[in-house]
Amino acid sequence: MSAQRTQVVIVGGGQSGLAAGYHLRRHGVDFVILDAEATPGGAWQHTWDSLRLFSPAAYSSLPGRLMPAQPGETYPDAGHVVDYLADYEKRYELPVQHGVHVKAVRRDGDRLQVETDAANWSARAVISTTGTWSRPFIPAVPGRGAFTGTQLHTVGYRSPADFAGQRIIVVGGGNSGAQIAADLALGGIDMTWVTQRPPRFLADDIDGRVLFDVATARRRALDKGHTDTGGVASLGDIVAVPPVRAARDAGRLQARPMFTRLTATGIQWADGSRAEADTVIWCTGFRPALAHLAPLQLRGPRGHIATDGTLALGEPRLHLLGYGDWTGPASATLIGVGRPARDAARTIAQLLRE
Template sequence: MTQRTDVVVVGGGQSGLAAGYHLRRLGVDFTVLDADTAPGGAWQHTWDSLRLFSPAAYSSLPGRIMPAQPGETYPDGGHVVDYLADYEKRYNLPVQHGVQVQAVRSDGARLRVETDAGDWSAGAVVSATGTWARPFVPAVPGRDIFTGRQLHTVAYRRPQDFADQRVIVVGGGNSGAQIAADLALAGVDLTWATQRPPRYLADDIDGRVLFDVATARRRALDEGRTDTRGVASLGDIVAVPPVRAARDAGVLAALPMFTRLTATGATWADGSHAEADTIIWCTGFRPALAHLAPLGLRGPRGHIQTEGTQAAGESRLHLLGYGDWTGPASATLIGVGRPARDAARQIAQLLST
C-alpha cells in the first residue's frame, strides 16, 4: 500500500533534519526516510579523531545551539552524533530509520518515492543524501596491480589499525591532512602524496570565517560581481590542532602525486619509489543521487542543475546539502540552515497553489 504525505525528505543527516525543522515550523506534513539504522547521519561512520573546523556554537543547526564538548574547543564526531540524535528527538521529527530509498519517479501531479519498505506518494521531495555513500577514487595507473590494501576515507578509523605498516595517504584536502596527521603523530611509517603542495589556512581561520566567506561569494555571484573564489582563495586545509601539531613537528611533509602504482608501492616521475602495505585514498566524494536517476535531470559531473535548492527541471524537487551549488556552505552544519529554510518556504508555497 502506498503511503501519502506532502513532502518526503530523503536522508536523515544534518541536511534532512534542518529541512524537517523548517517544514515543521511551516505546518507542512512530511516524513524523513533515512538509510541509517540510527541517528547521526554520516558522522556516525567517521574516523575516531575527527574534529569539527569550528567551535560548537558555530556548528549548529537552526533552532538549537550545539552545546560545547567538555575539554574540547573543536567537538569530535561522537559529539556531533549525540547532538543530531538529540535534535531529532527534541523537535519530534518523523524520521524513519533503516529505510533505503531506491527511486524517485514522476507520478502525474505527484512524485512516487520507492523504498525497500514500500512506496510513498508526495507533493514534493527534498533530496538530502549527501556524498558520504559515494566515495571517489581516481583511476591512477597501476591501481589494479597493487597487492596491498586500498581503502577510502570512509573506511579509516584509527592509526592503531596500521601499526608496523607503511602507509601512503593520497589527498591534500582536510580529510587527507587530518588522517595523515593522525597516522604521523602515532608514529606510523607515512608517505603523504598530494596533487599540489598543501595550502594551509591561517591558524586563526576556522569554520566561522569559512561560512562568512562562502556566503559573501554567493552574494557576489548573485549580484553579478567578480567571483572572489570564496574559500578556495584562502587555502585547502583548516589547521585544526592535530594538523597544526603534526605540521609544526615536521612530520607532515607532502610529496607530489605519484605517477603510478606498482605491485608493492608507488613510483614518482623522477623514478623514486615508496614501498607500501596500505594506500588510503582521501580523494573526495560525489553526490549520492542515484535515487533521482528516473527523473532524468543529471547533467555534467553527475550534478543536477538547480536554482537555489530547486531542481531546474523539476519544481517539486529540492536538493539540499551537497555543496555550494545547492546553497553557500550547505554541506556544513552551520551553512545548511538558510538553504533549508528557503527550500521549505518554496515547497510550502508550491503545495498551497
C-alpha cells in the same frame, strides 16, 4: 504496492534532512524523513576516531537549537555531533523512519512516487539530502589493480592503531588527507603523504566560522553580478585544526608530489623513484549520492543536477540540499545548511498552497 501519501518526503535523515524537517514543521507541512541509517547521526557515525569539527560548538548548530559545548574540547568530536543530532531529532519530534533505503523517485502525474525497500510514498514534493559519504571517489591511477597491498578510502579509516608496523601512503591534499596524514604521523606510523599540488594551509586563526562567512559573502556577490573573489578556495585548502597544526609544526606533514602509478608493492613517481607500501589510503573526495533520482533524468555534467538554489531546474517539485555550494553556500556543513533549508521549505510551502 499501494503508496502512503504525504505532502513532502525528505530522503536522508542526517543534518540536512533534519534542518529541512525543522523548517517544514514551522510551515505546518506534513512530511516524513526516510533515512537509510539504522540510528540517528547521519554519516557522522562512520568517521575516523580523531575527527574534530572546524568550529566551536556554538558555531556548528542547526536551526533552532545551539549545539552544547563538549566538556574539555574547543572543537567537538564526531561522537558529540552524533549525540547532538539524535537529541535534535527527538527534541523536535521529527518523523524519521530509520533503516529505510530509498531506491527511486519517479514522476507520477501531479505527484512524485518514492520507492523504498519498506514501502512506497506519494508526495507533492521531495527534498533529497543524501549527501556524498556513501559515494567515495578513487581516481583511475595506473597500476591500481596491480598493487598487492590494502587500499581503502577515507570512509574506511578509523585510527593509527589499525596500521601498526605498516608503511602507509596517504593520497589527497584536502582536509581529510591532511587530518588522516597528521593522525598517522602523530601516532608514530611510517607515513608518506602525496598531493596533486603543494598543500595550502589556511591561516591558523581561520576556522569554520570564517569559512561560512566567506562562502556566504561570495554567493551574495555572485548573485549581485559582482566579480568572483574565489571564496573559500582563495584562502587555501586545509584548515589548520590542532592536530594538523601540531604535525605540520613538527615537520611531519611534508607532502610529496602525486605519483604516476602503483606497483605491486608500492608507488612510483615520474622520475622512476619508488616507495614501498603496505596500505594506500585514498583521501580523494566524494561524489553526490543521487542514484535514487536517476528516473527523473536530471543529471548533467559531473553528475550534478542543475539547480537554482536548492530547486532542481528540471523538476520544480524536487529540492536538493546539503551537497555543496551548488545547493547553497556551505550547505554541506552544520552551520551552513540552515539557510538553504529554510529557503527550500518556504518554496515548498508556497508550492503546496498553490
